[in-house]
Amino acid sequence: MTTAVTITPGALDRALASGAPPVVLDVRWQLGDPNGREYYRVGHIPGAVFADLDTELAAPPSPQGGRHPLPDPEALQAAARRWGISAGRAVVVYDDNGNTAAARAWWLLRWAGVADVTILDGALAAWQGAGLRLEAGDPEGVPPGDITLTPGALPVLDADEAAELARKGLLLDARAAERYRGETEPVDPRAGHIPGALSAPTGDNLTTAGAFLTPAELRARFASLGADPDEPAVPVGVYCGSGVTAAHQIAALAIAGIDAALFPGSWSAWSADPARPAVTGPHPG
Incomplete structure (x- = not known):
């Protein structure tokens, strides 16, 4: 993945004032907090459109697909057009939590063939920290876009492929370390991690x-885990609880120059299948 992953607040501000402004998506969402749209209405980047992670960036949950399955391509295309995305128009995504939710929109749109999608580095806090203004309320009359999506531009894993990658490559668990160790599990059927996965x-x-x-810091981080851009023969995959924060990990890997595949069902799908083993403790198992 060679295109830019992030954009600075200053660069976004200049782009919004240009003759070809990007579509900006506000993807505020946190596990257990359903009030993202209300936070958006209180204050958002001027012109930004709210994208609902649960209903627009995911299909309905299921034991097989997990809590946030990939959306149906036609439904995602309809949402993208509602947001105003057209062919050739840039897209910028952000949230108010380090972009751990916004990265889901970044990954989905790139997976669906939209090449020019970037993440606002530092999220909403960086925009406000730069002294840039917000606006309140809902947008009026967002002109619909005409984008045609072509899913499949980024790699995905199913449960069997994730299990194999944990044995023969590198499978990263992007959840908090205590969830990886199985000390707590606030939402999914079982605690623990996929055998062979690294925290x-x-x-x-x-x-x-x-x-x-920085890219250098991220390269060092992932090299310590066994993912090195100079050793591309080692395939890398990522999962989390439901395929949301794993997209953030893939963005970080991309900044470091490392391609990685997403297991969309993640732990929520794996742990719902009693035939799938679970490992607890600090070691891959």
Whole structure:
């Protein structure tokens, strides 16, 4: 993945004032907090459109697909057009939590063939920290786009492929370390991790201010886990609880120059299948 992954607040501000402004998606969402749209209405980047992670960036949950299955391509295309995305128009995504939710929109749109999608580095806090203004309320009359999506531009894994990658390549678990170890499981059927997976919490991709670490820092981080851009023969996959924060990990890997595949069902699908083994403790197993 060679195109830019992030954009700075200043660069986004200039782009919005240009003759070809990007579509901006506000993807505020956190596990257990259904109020993202209300936060959006209180204040968002001017012109941004709210994208609902649960209903627009995912299909309905199921034991086989997990809590956030990939959306039906036609449904995703309809949503993208509602957001105003047209062929050749850039897209910028952000949230208010280090882009751990917004990266889902970034990954989905790139998977669906939209090449020019970037993440606002530092998320909404960086925009406000730069002294840039917000606007409130809902948008009025967003002109519909005409984008035609072509899914399949980024690789995905099913459960069997994830299990094989954990044995023969590198499978990273992007959840918090205590969930990987099985000490707590707030939402999914069982605690633990996929046998052979390594713990790589998404939060470790970020500075204390919520921006991505530098490319060099991310390369060092992932090299310590066995993923090295100079050794592309080692395939890399990522999962999390339901395929949301794993997309953030894939963005961080892309910044480091490393391609990776997403297991969309992630732990929510794996743990719902009693035939799938689970490992607890700090070791891959």
